[in-house]
Amino acid sequence: MASQLALKSRIVSTGSLEKIFNAQEMIAASHIAQAREVALNAKPYTDAIFDAVQTLVSHSHIAHPIVRKEEDNPRVAVLALTADRGMAGAYTSSIIRETEDLLNRLEGAGKEPELFVYGRRGVSYYKYRNRPLAQTWEGDTEKPGVEVADAISRALLDAYMTPADNGGVCELYIVYTEFINMVVQKVRVLRMLPVEIIKSDEHAAGGPDMLESQHVMPLYSFEPSLDEVLDAVLPKYVRSRIHECLLEAAASEVACRQNAMHTATENARDLINDLTRKLNASRQASITQELTEIIGSADALNKKEE
Amino acid sequence: MAGTTMDVNIVSAEHPIWSGTAKAVLVPAYAGGLGILPGHEPVLSVIQEGPLVVTEPNGAKHSFEVTDGFISFDSNKLTVVVEQGRPMQNIPVDETGIQ
Numbered sequence: 001m002a003s004q005l006a007l008k009s010r011i012v013s014t015g016s017l018e019k020i021f022n023a024q025e026m027i028a029a030s031h032i033a034q035a036r037e038v039a040l041n042a043k044p045y046t047d048a049i050f051d052a053v054q055t056l057v058s059h060s061h062i063a064h065p066i067v068r069k070e071e072d073n074p075r076v077a078v079l080a081l082t083a084d085r086g087m088a089g090a091y092t093s094s095i096i097r098e099t100e101d102l103l104n105r106l107e108g109a110g111k112e113p114e115l116f117v118y119g120r121r122g123v124s125y126y127k128y129r130n131r132p133l134a135q136t137w138e139g140d141t142e143k144p145g146v147e148v149a150d151a152i153s154r155a156l157l158d159a160y161m162t163p164a165d166n167g168g169v170c171e172l173y174i175v176y177t178e179f180i181n182m183v184v185q186k187v188r189v190l191r192m193l194p195v196e197i198i199k200s201d202e203h204a205a206g207g208p209d210m211l212e213s214q215h216v217m218p219l220y221s222f223e224p225s226l227d228e229v230l231d232a233v234l235p236k237y238v239r240s241r242i243h244e245c246l247l248e249a250a251a252s253e254v255a256c257r258q259n260a261m262h263t264a265t266e267n268a269r270d271l272i273n274d275l276t277r278k279l280n281a282s283r284q285a286s287i288t289q290e291l292t293e294i295i296g297s298a299d300a301l302n303k304k305e306e
Numbered sequence: 307m308a309g310t311t312m313d314v315n316i317v318s319a320e321h322p323i324w325s326g327t328a329k330a331v332l333v334p335a336y337a338g339g340l341g342i343l344p345g346h347e348p349v350l351s352v353i354q355e356g357p358l359v360v361t362e363p364n365g366a367k368h369s370f371e372v373t374d375g376f377i378s379f380d381s382n383k384l385t386v387v388v389e390q391g392r393p394m395q396n397i398p399v400d401e402t403g404i405q
Contacts, residue, residue, distance in 0.1 A: 232376055
């Protein structure tokens, strides 16, 4: 049995770890409220852009390159959204695992994936393994602002719009964590580009001939022209989709961290209970031993006197 | 339908800026100022950086400074989508608001 001193010091150090975990858990809990607020604030914008894109889709058979790119180009871009800090359980590692899967799959299909990474943990993982990275971003993975979304989408759209001969890519995949609820987060792979514009349910049946079928949408006029409106709106659409992914990933990261820290706190408490029990047992054992020694020696003295 | 007021909703990428009813809105459209009155035909227009003026039904005016984006008007509802925007303080704006 370990010495009482060793047990005591382990209890103390586990106790201070427990405090740290508990604090981290509370920090994560407060960040969730923030993440929710940011997402709520960004929603009207996303909705408005989505509506505008719906309108555009109903008016024309869009031939913009963002929607369709007919090129024989093996290069594809993969963006992985990881965390800046650890202490979030399996958050980053499951993203990395999924990314590796995707890369292998793409390579198997004869593509040449280029990797873009957001988040310090992911970047250092790949740097350590000397994997070439096309571009990386770090910082603010817990509360990604519009600036980060802007930087990322600009770089990716640039890569996408560059002709294949100059090293452009023809597809973009995003690996991120979907926030389902506080307990469940799921890693998802999303093909972001070329854009697949999801038609709202009542139009789902209608393809390009939607205009004839039912005129739910009123006829719009476009200023200055349909093409220029498309040019202005589609990149914003992509950016807001990327921003949405970033926000969702951030919420998942914070939730993961809170869960991980909650488990860690509980484990620390269990460990402390366990160690305390051991300490008590060993103290009891030493007392018992002392008593038996005293009784034994007293007995021996008594016998002598007799 | 073409009443005297319309719903206006101004949103930026980070947060909603303003929403309410108005009797006229002046937006910095692509080719200069574009005035939108209730009952305007449906329109989707690119806008550029500049001042945006909302006139409320009681005549009160709000002006905002917006960056590039677009507006969409449909069934008496105007949505202004911009990158960034903020209310302008203490700047008197007349009908010719946009130069």
